[in-house]
Amino acid sequence: MAMSTTPARPMRADARRNRDRLVSEARASFAAHGTDASLEDIARRAGVGIGTLYRHFPNRHALMNAVFQDALTDLLDRSRVLAHAEQPCAALVEWLGAIVAHAGEYRGLAQALMSASADETSALTSCHVPLRQAGERLLSRARTSGSVRADVSIDDLLRLTNAIALATEQAPADPALAGRLLRLALHGLKADPADPRPSSPLGG
Template identity: 70%
Template structure:
């Protein structure tokens, strides 16, 4: 049975937030009441947001961006809501889980990376273009501690907001990879999914070893040597 129940019938989503991070106050039980219409994923059924809802949405994303940058992807969502001037229920109505909020925060970076991928399609050196783009991914992932781990876990959940966010990234990366493979610079059996997972793993390793600023570049170089045709 659909846990959301019949259309328009309220249901309760429960959870526990860890408020010990980002200035929180320990674990907080959260019960968020919503309607199935508000949480439906079909864009055709989503009602346009009111002006106040749009303002709340923008404030939540802005505060989440600051929190994730300062305290990592595990920053307290309760404090994000408080700093945005709304209740935790409002946050959950806009973003049903942490990955949804991370996806919204990461959207700007995705736009930048997609634009960069389009530019690099004109690079006369296909392999160099691919490496440049992968380095850009590592740089963006490093802006939010814990994002690389979240991106890696999201690939195992197609319903995740982060997984949906990664779809355009796979398409952009596939085009760059195909050029490198056609040029004979990368083995034909390499997939963009595997390559992005390796890139996220490198970003995670660099995040865990801040005392070695050259680690990411070194690991990426080693990885690409193993991918050469």
């Protein structure tokens, strides 16, 4: 039987307005209360019923995915700029720092991204996959330059950045903590006193 080639029907104007209001209210609620904010409250503030929210976003991760599309675009754009940086390893570290900063803006986002990385059915996978691809390109360039060990994987680095963002959620009074932890993790714990040169950020 031939498959239908009928294009998907465009969203009605009122449905589009409802969706946009839901995303806007979700962004504000996630920023104020974390990504576990009440979906019922988000729907109420958007002026719709919870059923309307679920018609647009079947689960919390689907709503989170819509909320974070702008931030994802910014991170991907930054990765493309950094792909031409003179120092590939420094470019990779800068990009990882940007991910930590983004994940730290919303309580619970780091944990959700960690869960999505292990669950291909999660709606957040559409955020994780392009981030992984962008990071792999930066990491590959740093490996080629000889500044990063060959056994470093982008999956491990993304887990590390999410873990750092998750850890800093517990210390909101110390805004510099995320940067310190990232530098510590990437430089390693043990310095070589016989070598006066600073170690490569990724231990290479």
